[in-house]
Amino acid sequence: MTFLATRGHLGTRAMWTQTQRPSPTITHLDLTATLSPQLPRVLVSGVCAAGSFILVAFSHSVGTSLCGVVLASISSGLGEVTFLSLTSFYPRAVISWWSSGTGGAGLLGALSYLGLTQAGLSPQHTLLSMLGIPALLLASYFFLLTFPEPQDPGGEEEAERAARQPLISSEAPESKPDTSSNLSLQEKWTVFKGLLWHIIPLVLVYFAEYFINQGLFELLFFRNSSLSHAQQYRWYQMLYQAGVFASRSSLRCCHIRFTWALALLQCLNLAFLLADVWLSFLPSIYLVFLIILFEGLLGGAAYVNTFYNIAQETTDKHREFAMAAACISDTLGISLSGILALPLHDFLCHLS
Structure with a gap:
């Protein structure tokens, strides 16, 4: 065999x-x-990450800063789709560790920027100090990742397979994960349609989440606080990332199958904070801190449980494509929120 x-x-x-x-x-x-597709993707991701730090650090115009943000987005998106699809060749438990790592990266980034700037380091030098991160990414890719072990066809794998509800029903025995390029267009379309039950709630979660982050954070300003406007914004980001990290690391403690509930709660979060920006009824910034922490918890839980559920419910043959295709969820949600949050933010600024 x-x-x-x-x-x-x-x-x-x-x-x-x-x-x-x-x-x-x-x-x-x-x-x-x-020289498979993964190698150039990871190289481009690392180069774009380094370029984003350099561009923003030395930027003297909004346009240059936005170009740096674009490079950072390319690095993040390309890295996510590459490494998530690679998880299909490892035991399913790796989804939990991957999600925890992404949550930890967000928290570490927010904490390091907050700590270094609070200590008196300029934003430019803070960004330049982060140039070692892309180098660590490439080093870990080439020297830290190991061969995925071939799975014993008996035991736990068979038990998981028996309990799984595949997105595509098939009487043929499952094969080991293969590259998604071996799938026909019809197979890919069928798998994608089966993924919509998972993709749509994650899109909604990310839409509401980043609508809050991109459109409302700056407007949630408390003048009676000892924190400056910029410091309040940094604390919002840090608490949000802390919530994301905690919930992305919680899969082994709490598995949520119905992620639609998380989407509903995140949309309620958005409505509540939007009402506060409009009416200013919250008396203390600490209440906003709690809501933003809860926002991060919902977003992280939706992410890790969505991809874990997909890994559980897809056959080995389709898992690599399914994991990569589901990556459009957060990208689509973030993009839609940015399109709508920008004009709304300007409108609310004019009102105030």
């Missing part, structure tokens, strides 16, 4: 031949697949 496992970060393929016992041994290592 033959298994095909793919090394994610170099796209290297290794063939294991299994005889009568399930102890695989490597019999062939094909290095011709080194």
